[in-house]
Amino acid sequence: MKLNIAVLSGDGIGPEIVDQALKVVRAISKKFGHEVSTEEGLVGATAIDKVGDPYPESTHEICMEADAVLFGAIGDPKFDNDPTAKVRPEQGLLRMRKQLGLYANLRPVTTFPSLLHKSPLRKELVEGADFLCLRELTGGIYFGDKGRTEDNQGAFDHCVYTREEIARILHLAYKFALQRDKRVTVVDKANVLETSRLWREEAQKIEKEYPEVETDYMFVDNAAMQIIQWPKKFDVMVTENMFGDILTDEASVITGSLGLLPSASVGTHTSVFEPIHGSYPQAAGKDIANPVATILSAAMMFETAFELKEEGALIRKAVLASMDAGVVTEDIDKEKACKTSEVGDWIANYVLEA
Template identity: 60%
Template sequence: DRIEGTDLIILRELTGGIYFGERGRKDDGNTAYDTMTYQRFEIERLAKKGFDMAMKRSKKLCCVDKANVLESSRLWRETVQAMEKDYPEVEVTYEFIDAVAMRLIQWPKGYDVIITANLFGDILTDEASVIAGSMGLMPSSSVGSKVSLYEPIHGSYPQAAGKDIANPLATVLSAAMLFEDMNMTEEAEEIRRVVNKSLAEGYVTEDLADGGKSYKTSEVGDWLASNI
């Protein structure tokens, strides 16, 4: 009952922030530093996608930051606030990363579109992925100005190579995201329909079987193809 009706999407900035900031060691290696740097255009680029997506969904947008401590987060917040006037129909909220990490578990259906920085998004997407029961269910896309990459949220899974055990649903749902971004809405919905059917009928891999009968990756794939 806590997760019923949950339908959220997280937009994570991917090319800035602490993962790409200046870093190093000093004091003979005894002090380390990593710099969280953002430029306004990077925030605007991501926030615009968030606002546009909110307009197509429930017109709710949450900006996740740590503006009570971090200067880069203060830039995030003031940049998004300045964009609100261009999207008067969108209800915008601002929450701290630590609070959202808690509320995603307590009240996931309270969120619709979340926008956030690289580090915070890395943490929140992995946390949110298990709400549905398995990270193997979560699709993602890395959207660039010219090229986009669609893949499961967990990336590669080399431990499962050749074993025919990996959950293929995240990859299949990533294809649905691809179709949707190409404005092929009916095709995307058909893919999601057949995935939901496989879940409802228990035609799943071992990570979702919960002690019941499980199927191989290839068997689930064949089942999806034959039911679409």
């Protein structure tokens, strides 16, 4: 099969971790006889520095023409520390999501048997935790009108959702639930927010279309607590943009490191596969960041964008084997830490020799 992949490495550790994922993509493609072609696009702070735009039109065209996008991370301290900057790397990410119609971010949260001791939570709480969080990605407060009051003494961010935006991601959540344990938790703040009340109203209608799925509703503050108290109780969680952003970072502690969690963003055009973490600028260029989240994002790319389940499964098996063999970066084992590139090489070799 021909696999046309747009590669958007971005900033900070982006290029290093994407390189490792590409090693694995090439290895698995060689093993299964696929032909990979990649095209690189500028994004984030790097794109601002080079062309003054965090998501240039040329990058959008590359994404639109590809079968899938492999994305690293964006973000640079020089922008984080300058609240007055008019052009910001994050605008590129938001624009990419909007222009590609990526309305759902799928974030699986699972544990790795050989890393259970890494979780700050007790082993018996996290062992076997396995849930899928669907975060709405193109609406809500991140996309609403924002600005300052005329006298600059106040600021506002509007949170807006339409019924259509809510319904399409809810249907997706139910579709995933049907392939899993048939349970959906809708997370909102319907006791306070009008947008959340609209979410709940829509969800109460849509749940009737999926009678075989059990639905429950949870306020986001309660969900934040339950994720770390009883992570095993969840199967599919669906929520709006900002709640999902925060809850999934929280959920990463179940796994043990932010460097382990992959994601897929799907919608109306090309899907994007990216780790959930950011550009971890402190580690940029040091060959120390964990590439596993990006490598597992590549596994999701094979499974979701190319519908090549066997290839995805072999990548997952190779990742587990690397952990069992102690081939891990410093966030997992400080004393016996391997380099980012060593982990990538090991996993790619495992795939080739499997």
